[in-house]
Amino acid sequence: xxxxxxxxxxxxxxxxxxxxxxxxxxxxxxxxxxxxxxxxxxxxxxxxxxxxxxxxxxxxxxxxxxxxxxxxxxxxxxxxxxxxxxxxxxxxxxxxxxxxxxxxxxxxxxxxxx
Amino acid sequence: xxxxxxxxxxxxxxxxxxxxxxxxxxxxxxxxxxxxxxxxxxxxxxxxxxxxxxxxxxxxxxxxxxxxxxxxxxxxxxxxxxxxxxxxxxxxxxxxxxxxxxxxxxxxxxxxxxx
Numbered sequence: 001x002x003x004x005x006x007x008x009x010x011x012x013x014x015x016x017x018x019x020x021x022x023x024x025x026x027x028x029x030x031x032x033x034x035x036x037x038x039x040x041x042x043x044x045x046x047x048x049x050x051x052x053x054x055x056x057x058x059x060x061x062x063x064x065x066x067x068x069x070x071x072x073x074x075x076x077x078x079x080x081x082x083x084x085x086x087x088x089x090x091x092x093x094x095x096x097x098x099x100x101x102x103x104x105x106x107x108x109x110x111x112x113x114x
Numbered sequence: 115x116x117x118x119x120x121x122x123x124x125x126x127x128x129x130x131x132x133x134x135x136x137x138x139x140x141x142x143x144x145x146x147x148x149x150x151x152x153x154x155x156x157x158x159x160x161x162x163x164x165x166x167x168x169x170x171x172x173x174x175x176x177x178x179x180x181x182x183x184x185x186x187x188x189x190x191x192x193x194x195x196x197x198x199x200x201x202x203x204x205x206x207x208x209x210x211x212x213x214x215x216x217x218x219x220x221x222x223x224x225x226x227x228x229x
Contacts, residue, residue: 033215043202045220091156100170102218104156
């Protein structure tokens with residue numbers, strides 16, 4: 001069963017607008033971490049933001065915030081005031097505490113339009 | 115910059131050959147994980163090494179093997195290359211596998227083409 005689902009294969013957003021990238025996950029482990037990574041065309045996976053399953057508040061890192069809805073098993077990434085440099089693939093990922101590997105979704109390709 | 119470096123950046127091999135990919139972890143990181151990313155897909159976990167021992171393995175055959183050295187650098191070896199092994203291979207290092215918040219920092223990858 002797929003554990004990370006990203007339903008948006010591609011998105012086009014106007015520069016300076018906010019954008020939400022969707023991610024749902026599935027796990028029976030009560031302790032887990034959720035991650036978002038950005039992958040530009042160069043290939044390097046860049047860590048953006050982390051949310052722990054027991055964290056009381058939604059994570060924020062600069063222009064990135066994570067809309068964590070635990071009951072819905074949803075961990076959407078919100079990018080405020082998008083920039084041309086935000087154009088890239090974005091991956092949602094999860095690590096269960098009983099495991100060491102990170103499981104990735106299939107990604108969303110984000111295009112920021114000038 | 116994550117401090118994780120991989121070499122080579124690109125590699126072309128023929129079917130049946132063997133290949134070794136290398137990774138230098140971020141300073142102080144004792145855990146390294148390897149991932150295979152096929153075109154248009156998310157990365158798939160191959161295996162992880164912690165303090166020079168294999169710590170977990172994904173659904174990859176034994177012809178995928180690895181090493182971690184005392185300085186925490188790492189190698190991924192693939193024997194008997196197949197066409198489907200063509201992919202971007204990513205190495206990721208992390209500070210401490212025991213921590214709940216175990217952020218993995220990735221290198222830029224090695225793009226392997228098998229002809």
